[in-house]
Amino acid sequence: MGEVFWIPFWILIFPGFVFTFALGLVATYLVRKVGALVQYRVGPPVFQPFYDVMKLMGKEILIPQEANRAIFVTAPLVGLAGVLLLSTVLGVAAFWPQETFVGDIIVVIYLMVLPSLALILGSSASASPHAAVGAAREMKLVMSYELPLVMAFIVVIIKSGGELSLAGISSHASVGSISGFIAFFMSLLCIQAKLGYVPFDMAEAETELGSGVLMEYSGALLAVWKVMHAMMLVALPMFLVMVFLGGFGSTLAGLVWGIGKYVIVVVLIILIKNTNPRVRIDQAMKFFWVYCGIALVIAVALATIGNIYDIAWL
Amino acid sequence: MKKILNKPVLAVGPFHPLQEEAEFFQLTLDGEIVTDIDMRISYNHRGIEAISETLQFDQVPFLVSRVCGICSASHPLAYVNAVEEIAGITPPERAQYVRVIINELERIHSHMLWVGLAGHFIGYDTVFMWAWKYREPVLDILEEITGNRNNYGNVKVGGCREDVPNEMIPKIRQKLDELEKKVEMLVKVVLDDPVIHARLKGVGVLTKEAARQYAVAGPTARGSGIAIDVRRDDPYAAYSDLDWNVITQPEGDVFAKAVVRLLEVLESIKIIRQAVDKLPDGPIDMEVKEIPAGEGCGHAEAPRGETFHYVRSDGGNRPVRHKIRAPSFVNVPSFRASCIGQHIADVTITLAAVDPCYSCTERLAVVDGHNNVIHDYESLLKLSREKTARIKKEIL
Numbered sequence: 001m002g003e004v005f006w007i008p009f010w011i012l013i014f015p016g017f018v019f020t021f022a023l024g025l026v027a028t029y030l031v032r033k034v035g036a037l038v039q040y041r042v043g044p045p046v047f048q049p050f051y052d053v054m055k056l057m058g059k060e061i062l063i064p065q066e067a068n069r070a071i072f073v074t075a076p077l078v079g080l081a082g083v084l085l086l087s088t089v090l091g092v093a094a095f096w097p098q099e100t101f102v103g104d105i106i107v108v109i110y111l112m113v114l115p116s117l118a119l120i121l122g123s124s125a126s127a128s129p130h131a132a133v134g135a136a137r138e139m140k141l142v143m144s145y146e147l148p149l150v151m152a153f154i155v156v157i158i159k160s161g162g163e164l165s166l167a168g169i170s171s172h173a174s175v176g177s178i179s180g181f182i183a184f185f186m187s188l189l190c191i192q193a194k195l196g197y198v199p200f201d202m203a204e205a206e207t208e209l210g211s212g213v214l215m216e217y218s219g220a221l222l223a224v225w226k227v228m229h230a231m232m233l234v235a236l237p238m239f240l241v242m243v244f245l246g247g248f249g250s251t252l253a254g255l256v257w258g259i260g261k262y263v264i265v266v267v268l269i270i271l272i273k274n275t276n277p278r279v280r281i282d283q284a285m286k287f288f289w290v291y292c293g294i295a296l297v298i299a300v301a302l303a304t305i306g307n308i309y310d311i312a313w314l
Numbered sequence: 315m316k317k318i319l320n321k322p323v324l325a326v327g328p329f330h331p332l333q334e335e336a337e338f339f340q341l342t343l344d345g346e347i348v349t350d351i352d353m354r355i356s357y358n359h360r361g362i363e364a365i366s367e368t369l370q371f372d373q374v375p376f377l378v379s380r381v382c383g384i385c386s387a388s389h390p391l392a393y394v395n396a397v398e399e400i401a402g403i404t405p406p407e408r409a410q411y412v413r414v415i416i417n418e419l420e421r422i423h424s425h426m427l428w429v430g431l432a433g434h435f436i437g438y439d440t441v442f443m444w445a446w447k448y449r450e451p452v453l454d455i456l457e458e459i460t461g462n463r464n465n466y467g468n469v470k471v472g473g474c475r476e477d478v479p480n481e482m483i484p485k486i487r488q489k490l491d492e493l494e495k496k497v498e499m500l501v502k503v504v505l506d507d508p509v510i511h512a513r514l515k516g517v518g519v520l521t522k523e524a525a526r527q528y529a530v531a532g533p534t535a536r537g538s539g540i541a542i543d544v545r546r547d548d549p550y551a552a553y554s555d556l557d558w559n560v561i562t563q564p565e566g567d568v569f570a571k572a573v574v575r576l577l578e579v580l581e582s583i584k585i586i587r588q589a590v591d592k593l594p595d596g597p598i599d600m601e602v603k604e605i606p607a608g609e610g611c612g613h614a615e616a617p618r619g620e621t622f623h624y625v626r627s628d629g630g631n632r633p634v635r636h637k638i639r640a641p642s643f644v645n646v647p648s649f650r651a652s653c654i655g656q657h658i659a660d661v662t663i664t665l666a667a668v669d670p671c672y673s674c675t676e677r678l679a680v681v682d683g684h685n686n687v688i689h690d691y692e693s694l695l696k697l698s699r700e701k702t703a704r705i706k707k708e709i710l
Contacts, residue, residue, distance in 0.1 A: 039443035129324050133346070133658065198437045199509065207332045207435045208662045209324075277513050278437030280659045281346065 006099075015091020017084055024230030025049040030263075031233065031270050038274040049230065056223035064216050066127035075122030076217070076224035082114025083228050087235040090166070094238070094248045094258075097167035104166050105157075108239065109150060112194065115228055116142045119203070119213050126216035134212025137281045138203035141193055144288040145200075149190040151296040155183035156243050158303040170247030177313050179302040184244040186292045186299075188265070191236045192272055193284070195229070199276040200284055237265040321349075324658065328357055332435065332662055335672040339649070341661060348661050351653050353646065355672055356679035366636040371397055371471055371605050374633065378623070379467040381638065382674040384427065386465045387413075387420040388616035389623070389638070389674070394469045395550050395612025396625040397633075401471070401605050409473040409598040410552040414589045415486075416460065416468050417551070417614065418582040422493070423452040424617035425533075425575040425582075428669045429500065432572060435666045436513055441503075448496045451489045458482065473599035483590045490583050497583075501576045514569040517656065518664025521566055524651035531641040532619020533578065534648065534668045537571035539564040544615040556588045568660075568667040575669075605629070616641055618669050640674030 010016055028049040036043030063069055089108055093100045120138050123131040157163060159174040174180030193200035204212045214225055241247060241261045248258030279287070306314030327338035336357035342350035362381055366374050375390035382389065391413055398405065426449035433441025453463045460466035460476050468475050478486075504510055520530070525538035535542050543560045545553040561577045563570035607629035613622045619641030626635040645668040653661045680689040689697065 035439075039440050040447050041443060129322055129343075132322070133324060133343070136346070198439075201437060202659065205437070205659070207437070208659055210331050274440045276438065276509050277433070277441075278659070279509065279513060280657055282657070283512055 010092055011084065011088050015095065016088040019091070020084070020087040020231045020234045021227060024227070024232075024234045025053070027233040027237075027266055028230045030266055031273075034267060034270045035274050038271070053223050053226055053230075056226065057220050059219040059222075061219035061221055062216075064127055067216065068125040068127075071121055071125035072216075073221065075118045075125065076221050076228065078121070079115040079118030080224055080228045080231075082111055082118065083231045083235055086111040086114070087231060087238070090235055090238055090242065093166035094170070094242060097250075100165055100167050103164045105153060105164060105169060105243070108166065109153065112149075112236070112239075113142065113146065115232060116194065118228075119225075122217070123213035123215070128216050130209045130215045131213055134203045134205070134209050134215070137205075138213055140281050140285055141200060141203060144285040145190040145193045145292075148186055148288050148292040148296055151293070151300060152183040152187040152190070153243065155179050155296065155299045155303045158300065158307055161307070166242055170242040173244070173246030175244045175246075177303075177306065179299040179306065179314060180244060182295050182299040182302075184240070186296055187240060187244070188268060189272075189292065190288070191240060192269055193288075194236060195232060195269065197269065197273040199272070199279045201278055202281050202284065205278060233266070237262055237269065240265050326662065326665070327354075332666065333670070333672075337670070337672045339665060341653075341658065343658070346657050346659075348653055348656055348658060351649055351661070353649065354679075355646070356676050358673065359676045359678050360673075361678075363636050363638060367633055370631050371627075371633065374636070375470055376467040378638065379465050382640065382671050383464045384424045384671065385420070385616040385618065385621060385640070385674065387416045387468065388614045388621050389640075390467060390469045391417060391551070392612045392614040392616075392621050392623040393625065393636075394471055395614065396610040396623045397471045397605060397612070397627075399610030399612060400608045400625065400627050401602060403472060403600070403602060405473045406597050406600055407552070407594045408477070408596045409600075411589050411593050412474045412476075412478050412598055413469055413551040414553060414556070415478055415586055415593075416456070416466060416474075418585045418589070419452055419456050420466075421582045421617045422579050423449050423456070424669075425579045426452070426497075428575055428617075429572065432568075432663065432666060435663050436510075438510075441500075445500065448493060448500075451493060455486055455489060470599070471605070472602040473597070477598045478590070478593065480593075483593070486590055487587070490586060494580065494583050497576065497579050501573075501580075504572055504576060511569070514572065514663070515565075515567060517568045517660045518652040518667055519565070519567045520648055520652040522564075524648065525566065528644065528648040528651060530619070530645050530648050530668070532616070532645070533571055533574045534619065534645045536560065536562045537574045538566035542620075544613050544620045548613070550612070550614060552589065552592075553585075555592065556585050558585050558588075568663055571667045605631075609635075618642055618671060619645060621674075638674070640671065642668070642671045642675040643677075646670050646672075646675060 012018065029044065029046055033043040063072060086108060089104055089111065093104060116138060120135045123135040156169055156174050159177065159180055160169050160172040163169050175184045196204055204214060209215065214222065217225060241258060245261045248255050302314045306312065322343045324341040324343055326332055326341060328336045338354040340352040341348045362377065366377055369377055374393055378389040378393050379386040426445050430442045430445030433439065433445065456466060457463045459478055460468045520538050522539045525535050525540055539562055541560050541562045546560055558581050561574050561581060563574050605627045607627055609626040611622065611624050613620050621641055622639040624637040625633045628634045648668065649665060653664050656664060680694060682689065
């Protein structure tokens with residue numbers, strides 16, 4: 001009976017739009033504040049990300065004359081819808097584990113590509129050379145990090161004994177083993193690239209392309225991209241917590257510890273962001289395909305060996 | 315009608331987050347590779363030389379210290395060197411040392427500024443903020459001595475405007491000690507960070523031959539292995555009494571330029587320490603009655619390279635001709651040698667690696683918007699003669 005009522009609630013209120021949006025702004029504040037502390041700055045007040053979005057909402061939307069209007073306008077909405085669905089599926093798997101379906105991790109992997117695809121579409125439709133270069137970079141970046149990310153999940157799936165549902169996977173904290181740790185670290189870097197943070201922010205690259213993919217966006221449409229990004233900042237670290245760090249548990253203590261794990265992952269992301277220069281796109285591709293790839297092949301092998309001979313720490 | 319370009323073009327400028335000033339680089343692209351670069355400056359010509367010819371000799375240092383906010387000690391010094399050459403005077407010894415101190419403080423803050431900006435250009439904002447934080451005490455010292463963080467205008471013909479008080483010397487020393495530790499830390503960070511190596515080594519190489527051909531100056535030349543430095547080659551102020559090294563790096567890439575600048579900061583600290591040690595007592599100023607007719611050249615090693623001033627006097631109280639050539643004017647064209655064939659990501663940092671300063675490089679350019687041509691000297695002369703002929707005809 002509950003289904004009909006629950007689905008809109010999940011999508012719109014919790015863990016969907018309202019919750020993810022609010023938490024995303026808090027996470028954005030965290031990124032800016034911790035980044036500022038690393039850089040000896042004071043940083044913004046708590047509500048600054050919210051003010052920024054509200055201000056953008058009230059600004060004029062300029063659409064370039066040469067742009068493909070339909071795609072240019074719908075791309076941010078598609079991206080937002082993708083992240084919304086992603087966070088809903090994740091949240092439901094975290095807090096209503098009995099309601100999920102087998103194989104939702106595969107759905108999640110697909111949904112995670114959607115924001116990047118929307119970004120590529122929107123920037124390609126904007127008919128700006130800067131955005132075009134940015135889109136080409138984003139495309140190369142997506143191609144380079146998707147494979148390592150999937151390989152990292154394969155490690156987890158092997159570790160948890162062939163489990164394909166998020167609820168099942170999140171009951172194993174696979175980061176405790178060698179292969180799990182390698183997979184966690186590599187997927188953290190992939191998440192960094194998905195979020196478009198330094199060292200993998202070459203698609204935006206303010207000082208090269210003048211914010212590249214987002215160059216022609218303004219007003220409410222830019223606000224939608226910002227909101228999408230803020231929501232990704234909730235969904236992606238939460239996904240890492242669930243897949244590698246043992247999820248949020250079902251007790252209050254487990255929930256608090258789960259939030260602690262989420263904050264740790266976000267702070268790790270911020271520290272990586274603030275202690276590295278931006279790499280070149282060819283260096284990023286080489287890094288993900290060669291170094292990440294080799295490390296993850298080793299991790300998959302270790303996990304398989306560990307599974308066969310029943311050695312948990314491998 | 316749509317204008318269709320044969321090749322994709324990326325515009326860096328006239329207003330671009332890469333650089334604060336108005337400049338325009340048109341990068342022709344093949345994928346991510348830059349195949350050609352075209353540059354245009356002169357968006358912000360201010361006619362400094364013409365203004366200078368309307369001012370008295372003593373007023374000009376305040377004007378030329380505003381040629382560039384960062385090189386605001388080197389330009390007045392070069393000008394004053396030129397005027398003192400005309401007048402044939404040597405200012406008091408203490409003034410010479412004060413000039414050294416101010417100029418080296420300027421070099422430190424300019425190089426720290428560049429290190430921070432270079433970090434920002436490759437997306438390393440932490441380096442940006444840290445380098446600029448370390449730079450603040452230097453600006454505080456400058457403010458305490460001259461009254462301004464920038465635009466000091468501290469030299470005048472025959473001496474200096476403000477003295478370095480003896481009681482301030484311990485404070486200068488203490489600030490330099492703190493700064494030295496931090497710069498050494500920065501040097502270590504730059505020299506050891508593998509990601510910075512990957513990002514800067516072998517990028518935007520300006521070979522020694524190319525550097526000679528383009529006649530580049532300052533750290534740009536020294537980063538390509540050419541040991542030129544006006545302070546050593548033609549000493550002015552008190553540099554001949556001090557012991558220091560000209561830093562060079564043979565590679566010619568962006569990394570080499572960064573290393574040259576960071577090590578030069580340490581050399582500057584060394585110079586200032588010696589200068590405050592040897593600071594002689596006595597006046598900082600002498601009376602200059604009049605500037606005789608004649609012409610003089612002065613140069614100074616600005617943070618970006620040699621800045622050159624030519625002054626001609628007819629015996630009156632203002633220069634009849636004042637010519638300025640700032641180092642960026644020779645450094646900027648070297649982009650053609652260092653940028654073509656690089657990635658966009660590398661070109662932007664290479665553009666920044668010579669620490670270009672457009673405000674002092676601006677030249678007058680007359681653009682005919684109807685025919686889309688930029689007039690050169692000959693065609694301007696021709697236009698002017700045509701106009702004169704036309705006016706003559708109207709009068710007759």
